[in-house]
Amino acid sequence: MTNLQQLDAYFTAHRERHLEELNELLRIPSISALSEHKEDMATAANWLAQALKDVQMENVAILPTAGHPVVYGEWLHAEGKPTVLFYGHYDVQPVDPVNLWDSAPFEPTIRDNKLYARGASDDKGQVFMHIKTIEALFALHKELPINIKFLIEGEEEIGSPSLTAFIEDNKEKLNSDLIVISDTGLYGPGKPAICYGLRGLTGVEINVRGAKGDLHSGLYGGGVQNAIHALTEVLASFRDEHGTIQVEGFYDDVLPLADEERAAYAALNFDENDIKEEVGVNELFGEQGYSYLEQTWARPTLEINGVFGGFAGEGIKTVLPAEAGAKISCRLVPNQDPEKIVALLRTHIEKHKPVGVDITITEFDKGQPYLTPFDHPAIQLASKSYEHVYQVPTAFIRGGGSIPIVASFDQILQVPVVLMGFGLSSENFHAPNEHFHLENFDKGLRVIGDYYTALNQLTPEELK
């Protein structure tokens, strides 16, 4: 029997027990955003600590942070072999509106080979798969093919406010050769994918102030600047009619897409009609000369996220508004720097400031973009493990969103990050009726087992 066949036999034999155990974890309503679930957060952390101990992890501990604690455990006896730092999270999103769930969010239910529960896919189910893979490898080989450290946090769904500091304070403890994260998805049903790039993020709020108070548009209209008009001029100056950003220098540091990346995306045979139908529009929109996937994965954006000012109630109020504001955010791509982009935005806004108003700018949190070379051996080995199980080629994709903690790992620990996800975009994470396709639960266990075994063939030096 090959190692993969052994894993297959083990997971098949223990499937029922594994699902029962996962259900225990899913029953804990560990909602990080709601303070009334603080005790549930501790219960979930304790459950995971025990689960790590049960699979022979050592130095298992629930470590405090400024917020919810992280669960840690390690096994470091594979001398000369790579050390994996596995990252996942035990907190889940709130469940409102709970009346839209077909079964109770914290009462796991299987329908049509899909496991319905809050956290089933994001991310308890995927964290659990790594723990059970360790169980299987110990059962089969009495030892692990690699060294492993588990870092399972409790604040991912609220933006990981404490984790960057935790990583910085524990660089030595978290030292590793690669980081494996299972919190993303397949490209589609039956189509494995490795996400090797994520967009970064920066944002500002723009506040425009004209007169000292709202004015009567009859008495003053035509002679005093209107804060909304002024704001509108600034906002309209950011992009041209195709969405190409007009902020001087905005694209200067953008890494052009490699020919092989463009070819790889084209090979995905993405159908733009699917997106039109999904979002309900008749026409797409975006930078000329780029496909939809290129636009959303590898090109930066500037989006107005909100706008406000003047009278927004029913009917009309003929006010000449003194104040108006907008929130804008940019998705950034390698090798753009959020600090530099904010400086360019400031210069642009100042340059386009209309007469008769003052403008103030407030900066929001920034997240670096992230890109790992997809020819890295850690990535290539992972793609092979997917292929061994799914029996189709693995796609190399980027994600248009931002997972700031990935960039933090990358920057602080300076090791490659392998985003090895098993979710599907249809699985309603963050929405009612979250579920996890058990087909990918089953296959994922085998992919992870195959991958951890394969990493044994590499030295830490080969992963540099």
Place this chain on the structure above:
Amino acid sequence: MTNLQQLDAYFTAHRERHLEELNELLRIPSISALSEHKEDMATAANWLAQALKDVQMENVAILPTAGHPVVYGEWLHAEGKPTVLFYGHYDVQPVDPVNLWDSAPFEPTIRDNKLYARGASDDKGQVFMHIKTIEALFALHKELPINIKFLIEGEEEIGSPSLTAFIEDNKEKLNSDLIVISDTGLYGPGKPAICYGLRGLTGVEINVRGAKGDLHSGLYGGGVQNAIHALTEVLASFRDEHGTIQVEGFYDDVLPLADEERAAYAALNFDENDIKEEVGVNELFGEQGYSYLEQTWARPTLEINGVFGGFAGEGIKTVLPAEAGAKISCRLVPNQDPEKIVALLRTHIEKHKPVGVDITITEFDKGQPYLTPFDHPAIQLASKSYEHVYQVPTAFIRGGGSIPIVASFDQILQVPVVLMGFGLSSENFHAPNEHFHLENFDKGLRVIGDYYTALNQLTPEELK
């Protein structure tokens, strides 16, 4: 004694009683906007009906409308003489925030020769002056020099929703040679003015719809149109950086300012620094080639009154918004037509519609602009009466605001409207501590008496 001297003696002799009577009226909290004051509205209407009877008005009646009733009374025995239709209102604005009043809003108080009470200036005080002028003229001459009809409505502060229909239904009853309204102001302290033009009004709400729901700006940003960006492009297309409106045909019907009007405005020696200080801006803003007074009195505007879309809470939410909207209104000048302007706005919006969105337009109520030739004898006589009392030249001004009912009178009854106001813009109508300068109460009584007497010298034909 001249007629004016006789009036002066009469008003001096009866001042104390007149003020006591006015206080009775001011004590009635006739707030048309608040249904709990419905009985107070009836009390005020009854009070005025009795006051009209007391000064020998005939056919006095409280006439129903779709809303609050109007008070009517007439005296039509000056054969061959002009008939004045006097219009005013007995309703007042709400008084919140009541804690900002230095004395109770419905307990009239004189401080520093100013009468403090809700409605003192707008408009009970000014209505009362016309009734007491009639009293004086009867006392002095046993008859009136002119025919007069009183029409005092109860819905001015809520936009006169019932009055246009009332006028249309009672054209015969309201038939007259000129309309006199005292519900505006002097140009400044000691500076009488006649407002001979008002701007009209039209407005629309613009609603932009992109995707069928808000989208994740990471997953879709760069490939799907953003409703706020689309809206912003439309809004920014309306005006250039000086506020000149870019809607094709918008200015086509605008009557150019006559040289004598420009000269008259320039002669007012208006100081733009006063406005800057009043509204709290460092620089004014507006169409090039026009003074501030010309911009706000005689040029049309397009103002965004409100804008909304996406996330407006604290912090950032990286949403790609599916919906956004704005309310815009235009102040129109003679001879612009609100219907035509709305059609031009629709064409402009359609022409500037960005890709990837649908736009719907909702129209609001429209009001015609109003302009009476200021060389009309009814206007010129009124200016002379002001000069007889104030001993300075009367300014001919326009108002930037809109009093839609003035245009309705003008259009339905087809007679000149004389806006003979005695308020001051500093008198806090619609705000806490509304007051009326008793100097202008006193002078106004004499101006009105002088004017009604002077009109006796004209035939109805001369007023055509």
